[in-house]
Amino acid sequence: MARDPIDPVELVALGAAGVTVVGGLGAAVAFARDSSPQLQGGLLGVAFLAFALALGLWAVRAMPGGTAVEEREPLASAPADRRAAVAGFERGERVLGRRGVLISMLGLGAATIGGALLVPIRALGPNPGRKLLRTPWRRGRRLVTDDGRPIRPEDLAVDGVLTVFPEGDQSPGDAQTLLIRLPDGVDRPRAGRQGWSVQGCVAYSKVCTHAGCPVGLYEADSRRLVCPCHQSLFEVTDGARPSFGPATRSLPQLPLGLDEDGHLVARGDFSDPVGPGWWGLSS
Amino acid sequence: MTDRPRHRLATRRLAEAVDERVGGARFVREALGKVFPDHFSFMLGEVALYCFVVLVVTGTFLCFFFEPSQRTVTYDGSYAPLQGQQVSAAYDSAVRLSWDVRAGLLVRQVHHWAALVFLAAIVVHLARIFFTGAFRKPRDLNWIVGVTLLVAAIGNGFAGYSLADDLLSGTGLRIMFSIVESVPFVGDTAAFWIFGGEYPADDIIGRLFVVHILVLPALIAALIGVHLALVVRQKHTQFPGPGRTEENVVGTHLWPAYAAKSISLLLAVVGVLLLLGGLVQINPIWIYGPYDPAAVTTAAQPDWYMGWLEGALRLFPAWELRAFGHTVPNQFFPAVLMPGLTFALLYAWPFLERRATGDHEVHHLLDSPRDRPVRTAIGATALTFYGVLFVAGSQDVLAVELGVSVNGLTWVLRVLVLVLPIVVGLLVHRWCRDLARGDAAEAEAEAELAIDERAPRRVSASR
Ligand code: HEM
Ligand code: FES
Numbered sequence: 001m002a003r004d005p006i007d008p009v010e011l012v013a014l015g016a017a018g019v020t021v022v023g024g025l026g027a028a029v030a031f032a033r034d035s036s037p038q039l040q041g042g043l044l045g046v047a048f049l050a051f052a053l054a055l056g057l058w059a060v061r062a063m064p065g066g067t068a069v070e071e072r073e074p075l076a077s078a079p080a081d082r083r084a085a086v087a088g089f090e091r092g093e094r095v096l097g098r099r100g101v102l103i104s105m106l107g108l109g110a111a112t113i114g115g116a117l118l119v120p121i122r123a124l125g126p127n128p129g130r131k132l133l134r135t136p137w138r139r140g141r142r143l144v145t146d147d148g149r150p151i152r153p154e155d156l157a158v159d160g161v162l163t164v165f166p167e168g169d170q171s172p173g174d175a176q177t178l179l180i181r182l183p184d185g186v187d188r189p190r191a192g193r194q195g196w197s198v199q200g201c202v203a204y205s206k207v208c209t210h211a212g213c214p215v216g217l218y219e220a221d222s223r224r225l226v227c228p229c230h231q232s233l234f235e236v237t238d239g240a241r242p243s244f245g246p247a248t249r250s251l252p253q254l255p256l257g258l259d260e261d262g263h264l265v266a267r268g269d270f271s272d273p274v275g276p277g278w279w280g281l282s283s
Numbered sequence: 284m285t286d287r288p289r290h291r292l293a294t295r296r297l298a299e300a301v302d303e304r305v306g307g308a309r310f311v312r313e314a315l316g317k318v319f320p321d322h323f324s325f326m327l328g329e330v331a332l333y334c335f336v337v338l339v340v341t342g343t344f345l346c347f348f349f350e351p352s353q354r355t356v357t358y359d360g361s362y363a364p365l366q367g368q369q370v371s372a373a374y375d376s377a378v379r380l381s382w383d384v385r386a387g388l389l390v391r392q393v394h395h396w397a398a399l400v401f402l403a404a405i406v407v408h409l410a411r412i413f414f415t416g417a418f419r420k421p422r423d424l425n426w427i428v429g430v431t432l433l434v435a436a437i438g439n440g441f442a443g444y445s446l447a448d449d450l451l452s453g454t455g456l457r458i459m460f461s462i463v464e465s466v467p468f469v470g471d472t473a474a475f476w477i478f479g480g481e482y483p484a485d486d487i488i489g490r491l492f493v494v495h496i497l498v499l500p501a502l503i504a505a506l507i508g509v510h511l512a513l514v515v516r517q518k519h520t521q522f523p524g525p526g527r528t529e530e531n532v533v534g535t536h537l538w539p540a541y542a543a544k545s546i547s548l549l550l551a552v553v554g555v556l557l558l559l560g561g562l563v564q565i566n567p568i569w570i571y572g573p574y575d576p577a578a579v580t581t582a583a584q585p586d587w588y589m590g591w592l593e594g595a596l597r598l599f600p601a602w603e604l605r606a607f608g609h610t611v612p613n614q615f616f617p618a619v620l621m622p623g624l625t626f627a628l629l630y631a632w633p634f635l636e637r638r639a640t641g642d643h644e645v646h647h648l649l650d651s652p653r654d655r656p657v658r659t660a661i662g663a664t665a666l667t668f669y670g671v672l673f674v675a676g677s678q679d680v681l682a683v684e685l686g687v688s689v690n691g692l693t694w695v696l697r698v699l700v701l702v703l704p705i706v707v708g709l710l711v712h713r714w715c716r717d718l719a720r721g722d723a724a725e726a727e728a729e730a731e732l733a734i735d736e737r738a739p740r741r742v743s744a745s746r
Contacts, residue, residue: 037389041561048554052547059543065535070318072518072530072647075421124476124486131481132471146577163577172577173483206577211461211596211614212482213454216579228581229458230597231679231689244690248601248613275482276461277603277612278471 009061016054023047132280133273135166135175135205137254142167143179143203143264150263153199156181159220163206166266174274176206177254178225179264180218180236190239193271196255198264203254204240207275208232210247225251249277315538320521324415326548327408332507333552334401339504341394342443342496348384350376351446351492353485362569370448370573373488377447378569393560398440400556402588405433413632413662416650417520420643423633425513428506430629435503437588442495444586447566448488451583453574456487458596458614465615483576522649529647582680587673594675595621598697653722656715664708671700 027044029035077085096103142150143164156162162179169175182200189196196202204225208215213229218236224243225234232245240251252270259265273281302308319325352372358365360375362382370378380387409429412418418426441459445452460482463474479486518532527533535541559565572578585593595617604611628635636658637643652659674681675696682689 031386034385037386037392037561039561040386040389041393041557041559045554045557045561048550048557050554052550052554055543055550056547059540059547063540063543065540065544066321066533068316068318068534068536069526070316070518070532072532075517075645121476125479125484126475128471128475128481131475172575173481176577211458211618213457214577214579216577217581228579228583228679229454230593231693232601233690242601244601245693246596246599246601246613246617248603276464276614277610278464279467279469279609279611280471281610281612282605282608 007061009057013054013057013061016050016057019050020047020054023050128280132275132278135173135269135274136169137166137175137177137266137269139266139268140259141266142259143177143256143266144170146170146172150261151179152262153181153201153258153264156201158183158200159218159223161218163214163216164203164264174205174207176214177203178206178215178218179203182223182237186223186237188238190253193239193253193255196253196267198256198258201256201264202236203256203266204234204236204251205254205270205274206251208247209242209249209251209276210245212276215251315536317515317537318519318532318534319537319541320519320532320534322522324411325519327404327411329545329548330552331401331404331408333549334397334404334556335503335507336549337397337553337556338394338401339500341390341397342500344390345380345394346496348376348380348387349373349446349492351489353448353488365569365572368573371488373446373448374568374573377449381567381569389557389560391560392563392565393556394443395565396559396563397556398443399565399587400552400559402436402440402586405436406588409433410662410666414650414652414659415520415522416646416655416658418633419646420633420637421517421645422513422520423637425510425517426633427630428510428513430626432503432506432510433629434626435499435506439495439499439503440586440588442491442499444566445491446488446495447568448574449566449568450571450574450578450580451566451568451585453483453576454580454583455585455589457482457576461614462618465612466619467609467611467615518647520647520649522651527648529645532647582677584677584680590673590676591669592618592622592672592676594672594678594696597678598672598675598693598700600697653715653718656712656719659715660708660712663711664704667704667707668700671696671703675700 023043023046030040144150144167160181164177164179166175206214208227210232215225215227217226223236230246232247233243234240235243252272252274255267257265257267350372354372355369356372356375358368358370358375360379360383445456460474464470478484521527599617603613678692682692
């Protein structure tokens with residue numbers, strides 16, 4: 001039998017199939033030797049792409065398309081079929097309809113079962129209760145670093161900043177607090193909050209009032225806190241009032257005092273509920 | 284060669300055995316002869332489908348090693364900088380997957396890249412359906428399935444991204460808690476129940492894991508089944524052209540030509556994802572470090588498909604509703620209301636358009652976008668709006684790159700997000716009109732030249 005003349009496209013396809021074999025073998029070795037992901041992914045990826053090329057070329061060359069025609073049949077049912085379906089359903093409906101009271105009772109039964117099955121959802125978690133309104137800070141509780149060391153005001157340089165927690169509860173939830181030491185005379189405390197700072201040290205909640213990210217960037221020259229998540233700015237010398245970005249509420253302030261050893265302590269909980277707003281927050 | 288006794292082939296005998304028991308030869312004949320229109324834009328949905336296949340295969344491998352738990356463990360794997368640190372079991376196992384499991388990093392990275400490409404393919408596919416009017420009756424039904432697939436895919440992407448419990452994903456979960464919390468009446472309770480308590484609670488990773496590997500993938504697989512079944516039943520749409528009518532489909536038979544092309548596409552998608560996963564690093568969680576609710580991240584960005592929400596949260600001004608001792612907090616508007624409206628409008632679009640145009644007909648021939656200036660302009664407006672939001676999602680990085688202030692750039696973007704979509708919409712509308720007018724003039728000229736040719740020429744209706 002006479003063979004067809006060699007088609008250059010099929011030759012390329014054949015070459016690509018060869019690359020697939022080489023790539024596949026290479027990938028097997030790369031996996032076996034626990035090589036880098038670059039080598040593993042590169043070899044296996046090339047094997048797949050070469051396979052795709054070979055098959056694609058073959059399809060384009062040897063499997064012409066684009067001219068097949070298929071007729072569409074109407075999607076909707078023929079009227080007679082539709083009528084027959086409706087009639088069949090109505091026959092059954094009439095049978096069921098004769099027991100109206102039973103049907104109502106069964107419906108009620110289904111609803112009760114459904115309701116009962118919803119109750120276990122309650123197991124998912126506790127209700128908020130007053131948890132969103134309070135933090136573990138209490139009068140007399142010492143401020144400590146994340147490794148539990150108590151702090152004296154002098155430990156902080158002027159314009160220094162430290163993340164602190166209530167002693168004995170260093171889990172970084174709603175109690176995380178920023179302690180900032182301001183130079184003398186720059187702080188303008190809110191009415192009623194005179195005396196909440198100690199030797200220039202002020203403390204504000206570290207939980208952003210926008211969406212709860214830790215407000216961790218302190219710009220010492222402008223004395224602003226920046227939230228890294230959506231770029232809200234808080235004016236530290238002005239009660240941590242939000243001055244830009246989406247945050248609407250000031251960071252709550254923690255009243256500070258000193259214990260007999262000269263360590264910083266809280267003199268109560270924050271001035272306001274900590275963190276983002278929710279329906280139950282009254283202002 | 285052809286006289287080989289075919290009936291002795293094992294596959295043939297198997298097929299006969301099945302047919303004797305359940306029938307189905309007719310179904311197979313019809314399936315093999317199914318006609319697929321040839322247009323590159325019809326492959327977008329297939330790319331999405333093949334990405335899902337890759338996600339399931341790579342995800343299953345990840346499941347063998349990943350431990351979805353927030354229990355504290357001491358990391359002692361081979362990545363030196365983390366050795367001895369107290370981290371969650373989830374983070375520990377994800378870092379081990381990357382450093383100590385054979386092929387683990389490749390599979391993790393391919394999984395992540397597949398998720399990104401999956402969502403990109405879905406979104407571009409949706410745009411194709413929108414701009415060509417493929418969503419019109421009878422395919423309005425499948426449009427609803429498709430939008431649900433988009434929602435489920437975004438949800439599964441976010442859930443997966445959150446599993447590794449690294450600094451970035453933890454920050455994302457913190458924001459998600461606040462978003463759930465913001466819903467009026469039920470938000471705080473819902474957030475406590477979902478997370479298992481006040482933030483940071485210990486249950487969320489285990490729960491997201493179940494959602495990520497079972498609930499949403501099962502939903503997505505089922506919806507893909509319905510989606511494709513509807514395509515088979517209703518057949519494909521096609522662009523107008525010679526020989527193509529509302530009553531037929533012109534293209535390529537499934538067997539063998541289209542099957543070969545489509546398998547070739549599957550292999551190409553896998554190949555590209557392998558190259559991306561092998562060569563382009565993604566989500567290096569060992570560099571980000573374990574999640575610590577008090578630690579700061581700068582330049583934190585979510586996966587691209589969450590960028591529009593991130594941007595909305597950043598641009599929405601410092602405003603919230605407070606009345607009668609209650610608060611509808613700021614984050615509710617950009618992160619609950621805006622996406623809620625977005626998906627509501629997406630679901631409703633076929634019905635809104637039908638009401639506006641009064642067109643209740645069945646359509647199988649596609650529109651050219653230029654012939655529907657109003658729809659095309661609305662689509663362009665929407666894309667611009669979400670595009671600006673997406674850019675705003677990294678406004679801090681952008682400000683540094685451009686050497687401008689973050690605040691200034693934020694203001695520019697706040698204006699742009701309102702103005703630019705309208706400008707683009709108006710321009711696109713004009714442009715469609717001009718193009719359609721050009722088409723009409725051309726058709727007229729051709730018609731004059733070919734005045735006595737009977738066959739109708741390609742005509743573009745302008746409206
Ligand atoms: C529907 C599509 C899916 C999407 C969009 C998706 C997306 C993601 C993403 C973005 C990640 C983070 C990866 C990283 O660490 O960088 C992830 C992690 C993960 N996914 Fe998926 N996924 C999907 C389906 C699946 C399926 C079907 C499974 C299992 C059968 C699975 C199992 C996992 C596991 C175990 C992880 C955690 C491992 C790790 O973070 O390293 N995923 N997923
Ligand atoms: S969480 Fe701080 S600005 Fe959004």
